[in-house]
Amino acid sequence: MAGAVQWIAESVQEILQISGLTVQTFLVLCSTFFLACVVFNRSRNLPPYPAGRVPVLGHLLALGRAPQLKLTAWRRQYGDVFTVRMGMKDVVVLNDYTAVKDALVDRSELFASRSPFYYLFDAIFGFGKDIFSASWGPEFRQRKKFATTVLKNLGMRVGRGSIEDNIREEANCLRNRIAENNGQPFDVAHDVAVAVANIICSMTFGKRYDYEDETFRELTKAIATISIELGAGHITAVFPLLRFVPVVNRPIIKALEASSKVKNVMREEISRHRENPRDFLDFCLLELEQQEKVAGLTEENVMYMAQDLFLGGTDTTANTLTWSLLYMTLNPDVQNKVHEELDAVVGKSLPTLSHRSQLPYVNACLMA
Structure with a gap:
């Protein structure tokens, strides 16, 4: 040697x-040659590139401040399918129903996997060790089928034995919590987040949190931080190496610290779930021992799968409900009509799914 x-x-x-x-x-x-190979390397069999591509940045400058308008203009010039260079990555753009159906329906298995495009996304969701970010294949299908079956067994269905009772109970807790303010203005966002998370926690962990629980307050803050940073369109999505550059990587570090807090809670919950299967973690740990339905399932997989439920359902649903409350506040006439219909059909009790067909105006508002 x-x-x-x-x-x-x-x-x-x-x-x-x-x-x-x-x-x-x-x-x-040598460095120049290497960079030229990286910058100008183009994958074969890609649709055409629009004009305006420059080294390193690709089409980022050409897209401008209104990328949706530029993409529309390029569609008229280059057709329904073309390639945009986003920094160091090629992105194929599909513009019409036929192209989207051809890729995502007719050839669904070829395009089913998520691209390992965004370091922060992959790091938070375990680089495919969960369900949400896993590549299409036998492992993904087994995990998804197993998780769906467990959730249905735990009540994620319509009809007898569903989780509807838990939702109504938590809605009642939220109503009482709001009533404690005696009509005075307050920020309802945290209470809504707790109510939503408690539904997920009841299925995942078999427990609920108190509205004043300090640990859970930190947890909801961590979830919000992760959601914000994932949706912020950070520059490392197109230039992954910048995650090693100080200052530039500050949002990455912040999100990963928040993700670490969530994972610690998952690990703590897993450590105390070793008895009768009553919730999602219990069923996962039982499968971990038996290895009957999900090949190669590990405790790390279980942790990331539980995190999927927690991250995927908490902040998204809570934000939807918070925006709904805002729109109701800004439109008191709509709020009054909703209130009148609920009073007429439901009365003083809480609504159930069986009332849906009798609440056309409420349904219209929810769908708007």
């Missing part, structure tokens, strides 16, 4: 002497 290294060093030195290059110049040329 040492002889081979010495031979290579002597050969490089000889080449430099013959060409008259210095070591510094040689290194610059």
